Amino acid sequence: MKHTLNQVFHSGKFLVGFTILMTVLVIVFVYPLIVRTPPLQIIGQGTFFPPGIYVSTYDAINAPTVYTLNLPDAEARRIANRLTQEDRIAMKEWLVAFGVPEEEIDIDDTAQLLAQWEANYDPNLRLPGMTFARHRYFQRVNASIDGLLSTEGAIIAARNPETGELTEKSIVKQTDFANVNDIANVRILTLGTDNFGRDVTTQLVAAAGVSLLIGLVAGLIATTIGLVLGLMAGYIGGVVDDVIMFVTNLFTVIPTFVLLILISFSIGQDRRGAVTIAIVIGFTSWVWTARAVRSQVFSLRNRDHVNLSKLSGHPLPRIIFADILPYIASYVVMAFILQISSGILAEAGLSILGLGPRTTETPTLGLMMNWAMIYQAHILGKWWAYMPVLLTIALITFSMNLMNTGLDQVFNPALRD
Amino acid sequence: MASSGNLCLSGTGVTKVFGFGRHRTLAVDHVDFAFHEGEIISIVGESGSGKTTLAKMLLGLISVTEGEIYFQGKKRDISSGRKKKEYWRNIQAIFQDPFSAYNTFHKIDAVLLDCIKLRGGGGLPKEEKVRLMTEACSFVNLKYAELTNKYPFELSGGQMQRLMIARIFLLKPKILIADEPTSMIDACSRATILDYLMKLRDETGMTLIFITHDIGLAYYVSDTVYIMEHGRFVESGSADEVILHPKQPYTRRLISDVPKIYEEWDLSTV
Numbered sequence: 001m002k003h004t005l006n007q008v009f010h011s012g013k014f015l016v017g018f019t020i021l022m023t024v025l026v027i028v029f030v031y032p033l034i035v036r037t038p039p040l041q042i043i044g045q046g047t048f049f050p051p052g053i054y055v056s057t058y059d060a061i062n063a064p065t066v067y068t069l070n071l072p073d074a075e076a077r078r079i080a081n082r083l084t085q086e087d088r089i090a091m092k093e094w095l096v097a098f099g100v101p102e103e104e105i106d107i108d109d110t111a112q113l114l115a116q117w118e119a120n121y122d123p124n125l126r127l128p129g130m131t132f133a134r135h136r137y138f139q140r141v142n143a144s145i146d147g148l149l150s151t152e153g154a155i156i157a158a159r160n161p162e163t164g165e166l167t168e169k170s171i172v173k174q175t176d177f178a179n180v181n182d183i184a185n186v187r188i189l190t191l192g193t194d195n196f197g198r199d200v201t202t203q204l205v206a207a208a209g210v211s212l213l214i215g216l217v218a219g220l221i222a223t224t225i226g227l228v229l230g231l232m233a234g235y236i237g238g239v240v241d242d243v244i245m246f247v248t249n250l251f252t253v254i255p256t257f258v259l260l261i262l263i264s265f266s267i268g269q270d271r272r273g274a275v276t277i278a279i280v281i282g283f284t285s286w287v288w289t290a291r292a293v294r295s296q297v298f299s300l301r302n303r304d305h306v307n308l309s310k311l312s313g314h315p316l317p318r319i320i321f322a323d324i325l326p327y328i329a330s331y332v333v334m335a336f337i338l339q340i341s342s343g344i345l346a347e348a349g350l351s352i353l354g355l356g357p358r359t360t361e362t363p364t365l366g367l368m369m370n371w372a373m374i375y376q377a378h379i380l381g382k383w384w385a386y387m388p389v390l391l392t393i394a395l396i397t398f399s400m401n402l403m404n405t406g407l408d409q410v411f412n413p414a415l416r417d
Numbered sequence: 418m419a420s421s422g423n424l425c426l427s428g429t430g431v432t433k434v435f436g437f438g439r440h441r442t443l444a445v446d447h448v449d450f451a452f453h454e455g456e457i458i459s460i461v462g463e464s465g466s467g468k469t470t471l472a473k474m475l476l477g478l479i480s481v482t483e484g485e486i487y488f489q490g491k492k493r494d495i496s497s498g499r500k501k502k503e504y505w506r507n508i509q510a511i512f513q514d515p516f517s518a519y520n521t522f523h524k525i526d527a528v529l530l531d532c533i534k535l536r537g538g539g540g541l542p543k544e545e546k547v548r549l550m551t552e553a554c555s556f557v558n559l560k561y562a563e564l565t566n567k568y569p570f571e572l573s574g575g576q577m578q579r580l581m582i583a584r585i586f587l588l589k590p591k592i593l594i595a596d597e598p599t600s601m602i603d604a605c606s607r608a609t610i611l612d613y614l615m616k617l618r619d620e621t622g623m624t625l626i627f628i629t630h631d632i633g634l635a636y637y638v639s640d641t642v643y644i645m646e647h648g649r650f651v652e653s654g655s656a657d658e659v660i661l662h663p664k665q666p667y668t669r670r671l672i673s674d675v676p677k678i679y680e681e682w683d684l685s686t687v
Binding site for chain 1: 473476478498501502505506509510512513514517518519520521522523528531532534535
């Protein structure tokens, strides 16, 4: 036993898979201790905030210490940042219409573009063929660019609640800086927010935990049923075998996923919790385990060591637990690992169809995919709402399959590299 | 000749059929036999003749399709677990392949302790158990102190088969079925195994049913020989009678197939 474990932990593939899975597990357990917001709390007003560090503007203005930094490229950066893509395209359009050669204009080079604009644009010049509305539009673009180039600071004013008068409180100059450490409210949203304005990272960690639980429960149920039925059919044989194989064949013929959909649907939205779904998945996926265990037991029960155990007067339970189970344990462990990963996938599949656990309590990986799909994250290009979920599912399944391959190589020497 | 002794194990019309329909195989076909106490019996036949199936039926490991087996003159009753256990106190076996005969997850001590337990020695003090195991091991020239805490697969094939004999030494059954005990062992260890088997048999006076494909070996060890072909006993009698004056062509063929080291091989019959 110790020897086998030693071998298992010397298998590279198993070790890599195990490490990935353990990392995921550690994150699942440790993250909630650090970030204490509930995973489904709505923090953002609006949908799909992109990933990044969010700094409270109010707190930044009221930072206790104001630092003055004279950075040579600060202005250029500011203008480049505030000059929208739309404006840049409009500027190019005018310049081309005016007669500047198109290849000389690079809309990504802010300084050059502004210089060309300054040199050529005349608000009073109405280019031939341009509508009046278009002419006015370019005048507005020019006004906004003039605003950009202003070096005046911004005035912070407070409104007197009685008279409604504005009293100047302070001026924020363009060279004023606040240290992020001084700002009370900074929130890092590594993966932004989802369609409801919930933090995707927190949600993802919670979802990975719930999905692993679903996989574990489903895997345990499926493996237990498969193991018990397989052992009974294989060891007792005869009529018991015939009955069990009849049921097993019945389950093999019915497509499991269709069965899963039908059962989930008939349970109803209100009663579908994460564990309920796990149980349903478990009860529909034991078939292959049962078949495989049966055939293994079939060949084992006629082996000499089983005969010797019988001749030594051992009772049936002891023969099953001491002489049969240890020999198929490696297979059952591998089947269990695969059942966990396929349970996670099955939950994801069900949830995408809207038949997963009810949506109000806990997120699951499948539910997150479902939400992202319903709110068209993939069409809007909000990758952070679905890509991390996909990657998490892939990573978990991959690690489990890698562990399975590693175990396979340890237990079946013919497969070793 | 011990054939005058009491009947120990006998059978009438013992038949075993595997499968049904197109896959129906008649492994053992209505065989009759009478083994007497203290006798050494050989059942000889080529592979697939039904020797091992018969042995398993005698051991009560598989059911008998048809016919009846009598143990000590009475109909054998192994209908419940308790009765089976009682039956297995009297009849034991040594298997062909020592490498698959042990549970690889259990240590050697466990194998020997099981035998003491089956003999009703489960409540003995630990020193007494160790003494019994040491005695059994030294009978087959193994050192208990070296075997304890070892797994069976750490031994060589010959050692494992000797351990199997040590097991029988502890159990002291009335009947021992040795199913090709030497066929997986190298030639040198073979003689040792046979010697220990014979020594054990001489000490305990048990009935020894020797199953083999080697008719020379059968002649060497046994009092009575049964020749088996296609699930049937085609010839039986005392060893001298059967082997020195064979009546059946099958028996003659088996005899001529024994390789003789000092003669040129006659390959025309192969």
